[in-house]
Amino acid sequence: MAQINPSILSADFARLADEARAVEGADWLHVDVMDNHFVPNLTLGVPVVESLRKATDIPLDCHLMIEDPDRWAPAYVDAGAGSVTFHVEAAAAPVRLAREIRAKGARASMALKPATPIEPYEDLLPELDMVLVMTVEPGFGGQAFLDVTLPKIRRTRKLIERHGLSLWLQVDGGVSTATIERCAEAGADVFVAGSAVYGADDPAAAVAALREQAERAGHPTSPTTSG
Numbered sequence: 001m002a003q004i005n006p007s008i009l010s011a012d013f014a015r016l017a018d019e020a021r022a023v024e025g026a027d028w029l030h031v032d033v034m035d036n037h038f039v040p041n042l043t044l045g046v047p048v049v050e051s052l053r054k055a056t057d058i059p060l061d062c063h064l065m066i067e068d069p070d071r072w073a074p075a076y077v078d079a080g081a082g083s084v085t086f087h088v089e090a091a092a093a094p095v096r097l098a099r100e101i102r103a104k105g106a107r108a109s110m111a112l113k114p115a116t117p118i119e120p121y122e123d124l125l126p127e128l129d130m131v132l133v134m135t136v137e138p139g140f141g142g143q144a145f146l147d148v149t150l151p152k153i154r155r156t157r158k159l160i161e162r163h164g165l166s167l168w169l170q171v172d173g174g175v176s177t178a179t180i181e182r183c184a185e186a187g188a189d190v191f192v193a194g195s196a197v198y199g200a201d202d203p204a205a206a207v208a209a210l211r212e213q214a215e216r217a218g219h220p221t222s223p224t225t226s227g
């Protein structure tokens with residue numbers, strides 16, 4: 001089944017608990033952590049993740065857009081994240097970091113900015129539970145989807161298949177009813193959507209519509225779309 005992860009970056013930060021509950025049919029809640037160094041924007045950190053964990057039953061998918069994730073990522077597992085994504089461009093020791101995240105009980109995920117190729121990191125795939133291919137430059141919600149990332153989604157799906165792995169392949173940035181089919185056809189099976197969900201009159205209905213569209217277009221061999 002295709003998974004839809006609403007990004008709270010597009011939610012009302014003064015009402016985060018309510019905003020989390022507004023999408024309770026969603027698979028994961030995507031939490032964008034930005035440090036104003038790795039990206040030119042600042043959002044939230046460990047205490048907010050701890051509070052969100054208490055406020056909702058949806059598992060938390062923390063996307064760390066921060067420098068030195070080797071140092072900070074484990075604290076997000078302790079705070080209650082079920083999945084922690086670090087940017088490979090920022091990680092000093094990605095294998096060690098992925099192992100540490102998994103050893104602490106969360107899913108480990110590696111993100112790639114639009115211009116970062118997957119091929120140099122092929123050997124890391126068995127250490128991971130998910131790869132995130134960014135479909136906009138990280139830092140802000142509401143940006144236009146970058147079509148130039150579609151070939152990388154396809155190549156990443158092929159590498160996952162070649163290695164016989166059941167990794168999830170997440171896309172994040174500009175995902176909407178206008179772009180989700182292209183992502184699903186290319187092989188993505190986990191879809192982050194911020195403005196397309198929280199900008200809708202009925203966020204829960206927007207999640208359901210996106211999921212249905214992704215499943216119809218889904219790549220036949222991706223583990224989450226083939227049942």
Ligand SMILES: O=C(CO)[C@@H](O)[C@H](O)COP(=O)(O)O
Pocket residue numbers: 007009010030032063065136137138139140141142143172173174175192193194195196
């Ligand atoms: O990580 C990021 C942005 O850096 C995302 O998770 C955005 O929050 C997605 O927002 P939309 O592009 O869907 O509005």
Ligand SMILES: [Co+2]
Pocket residue numbers: 007030031032063172192
């Ligand atoms: Co994100």
